[in-house]
Amino acid sequence: MISSTFERMREAMQLSAEKPDPALLPTPRQLRRSTIAAVIGAAFIGVCVYMPAEYGIDPTGVGGVLGLTEMGEIKQQLAREAAEDELIHGGGEQSSRLVDDIFGLFAGAAHAQEAWVDTVTFSLAPGAATEIKLVMAAGDVAEYEWVATGGRINFDLHAHGDGQSIDYDRGRGATEGQGSIEAPFPGExxxxxxxxxxxNVTVTLQLRGAYSDVVRSE
Known part of the structure; x- marks a missing residue:
């Protein structure tokens, strides 16, 4: 008798533990309210926090107040720069060809900008002499480069004009030279x-820069 009484009491306690009190469970109306509140909270976080912080998009202005919009703009700028670097430095053979073409255009433009304007070629027999002069104004700068083939040559780089004269450079038994002339006064x-x-020696002289004429005299 006592055993059966205890058995019934234990079964009653198990049933009480397995079946929660209906009064403690949320009603369907409460569940709907909780769901709506969760959706609104998630939307608020997404619009006011996530979008400004990740993409720099701040439709409400809250991100700017919290300093999140600037952080998102920095992230987007870094992402764009990474994409540009990938376009330039990555992408395999096609990107390499593109980079080579771009650098080729720049190199061609630089070469065109630095091209020699005038080229003077003359030959001198043994013992013969000649003069090549640039007509320049005061302050003009001209660049030159020359090479002698077939032998060596002597030269005297100088100027005269406006009652003045100057010696720039001299050479004996030379085969090449390069440099610039900055005119301190007008003249040749x-x-x-x-x-x-x-x-016989042949000299090829290349010139560019500021001068009005190239004059040769024997």
Whole structure:
């Protein structure tokens, strides 16, 4: 008898533990309210926090107040720069060809900008001489480069004009030269060449810069 009484009491306690009190359970209306509140909260976080912080988009202005919009704009800028770097440095053979083409265009433009304007070529027999002069104004700057083939040559780079004269450079038995002339006064600035070798010498002189004329005299 006592055993059966205890058995019934234990079963009653199990049933009480398995079946919650209906009064403690949320009603369907409460569940709907909780769901709507969760959706509104998630939307608020997405619009006011996530979008400004990740994309720099701030339709409400809250992100700007919290300093999140600036952070999102920085992230987007970094992402754009990474994409541009990938376009330039990545992408395999096609991107490499694109980069090569771009650098080729720049190199071609730089070469065109630096091209020589005038080229003067002359030959001197043994013992012969000639002069090549640039007509320049005060302050003009001209660049030059020359090479002698077939032998060596002597030169005297000087200027005269406006009652003044100046020696820039001299050479004996030279085969090449390069540099620039900055005219301190107006006049003719250039070279006196003489072939002291035993064979004919050909000189090719390239010029560019500020000068009005190239004059040759024997």
């Amino acid at each position: 600035h250039g070279w006196f060449w003489r072939n002291r070798d035993d064979a």
